[in-house]
Amino acid sequence: MSTDLSVNLNKIALIRNSRDTEHPNVCEHALRCITYGADGITVHPRPDQRHIRADDCFALAKILNVEFNIEGNPLAAPMKSDRKGVSDYPGFMELVREIKPAQCTLVPDSDQQLTSDHGFDLTQTGDQVAPIIAELQSLGIRVSLFMDPDPEQIKLAKQTGSDRIELYTGPYAAAVEKNQNVEAVFQQFYQAAELAADLGLGLNAGHDLNLHNLKKFATVPNLLEVSIGHFLTVDAIDMGLEKAIKAYQACLGK
Numbered sequence: 001m002s003t004d005l006s007v008n009l010n011k012i013a014l015i016r017n018s019r020d021t022e023h024p025n026v027c028e029h030a031l032r033c034i035t036y037g038a039d040g041i042t043v044h045p046r047p048d049q050r051h052i053r054a055d056d057c058f059a060l061a062k063i064l065n066v067e068f069n070i071e072g073n074p075l076a077a078p079m080k081s082d083r084k085g086v087s088d089y090p091g092f093m094e095l096v097r098e099i100k101p102a103q104c105t106l107v108p109d110s111d112q113q114l115t116s117d118h119g120f121d122l123t124q125t126g127d128q129v130a131p132i133i134a135e136l137q138s139l140g141i142r143v144s145l146f147m148d149p150d151p152e153q154i155k156l157a158k159q160t161g162s163d164r165i166e167l168y169t170g171p172y173a174a175a176v177e178k179n180q181n182v183e184a185v186f187q188q189f190y191q192a193a194e195l196a197a198d199l200g201l202g203l204n205a206g207h208d209l210n211l212h213n214l215k216k217f218a219t220v221p222n223l224l225e226v227s228i229g230h231f232l233t234v235d236a237i238d239m240g241l242e243k244a245i246k247a248y249q250a251c252l253g254k
């Protein structure tokens with residue numbers, strides 16, 4: 001079984017939004033990523049549309065010939081756009097009901113969060129999330145829940161009916177960067193991956209994965225997909241997009 005690389009376009013959109021132009025063009029960049037070997041495309045449209053906009057999601061949905069993964073908080077409400085010529089954010093569920101991407105990754109981020117920094121606490125939100133998952137699945141959308149490597153939470157994720165979990169790999173990336181407790185932290189993720197497999201949950205992973213930490217992380221069992229954006233974009237600035245994507249695929253043994 002090989003692990004798919006889904007390239008997250010958030011940071012390309014962030015650069016685009018710094019001017020009132022279409023450069024870099026998010027759709028053209030997505031097509032280049034696919035040409036260079038990306039297996040999928042991921043976006044995380046946040047209500048303030050600081051990077052990926054609802055307009056980007058509709059445009060990407062029209063052109064992608066690989067899996068499209070849209071991430072977000074399912075409870076994220078509509079928000080007015082403050083940019084001329086940019087559509088309002090319609091709300092996460094309204095957006096994905098219309099687009100029906102191959103996969104939705106549900107992430108418990110608040111609107112103001114700088115970035116994603118924790119998984120769901122399903123002891124609090126499991127009852128709320130389960131019917132949302134059922135609705136998305138009824139639309140033909142695979143659902144993945146953004147989770148910490150917490151065994152009890154992963155067991156609750158199974159009870160929600162979710163197809164997959166995405167392990168939030170921020171703490172693993174931080175351990176590697178600081179070279180502190182790497183093996184102990186990695187084992188938490190390895191055991192979480194084993195538990196997901198035992199429960200029949202598909203396994204995705206993401207956040208701060210890079211060329212220094214990915215090869216080891218990819219040894220966890222049954223890893224179906226990694227979604228990577230921040231560091232891949234930084235590496236593309238340094239080495240070029242084609243070399244960067246090929247380097248990440250090489251870390252995945254491809």
Ligand SMILES: CC(=O)[C@@H](O)[C@H](O)COP(=O)(O)O
Nearest residue numbers: 010044107114115116206207
């Ligand atoms: C869910 C996750 O960890 C990332 O996919 C997220 O998209 C990062 O969001 P920013 O790019 O806004 O930091």
Ligand SMILES: NCC(=O)COP(=O)(O)O
Nearest residue numbers: 206207208227228229230
């Ligand atoms: N789900 C993780 C993702 O899509 C990209 O996260 P990052 O590589 O930008 O940290």
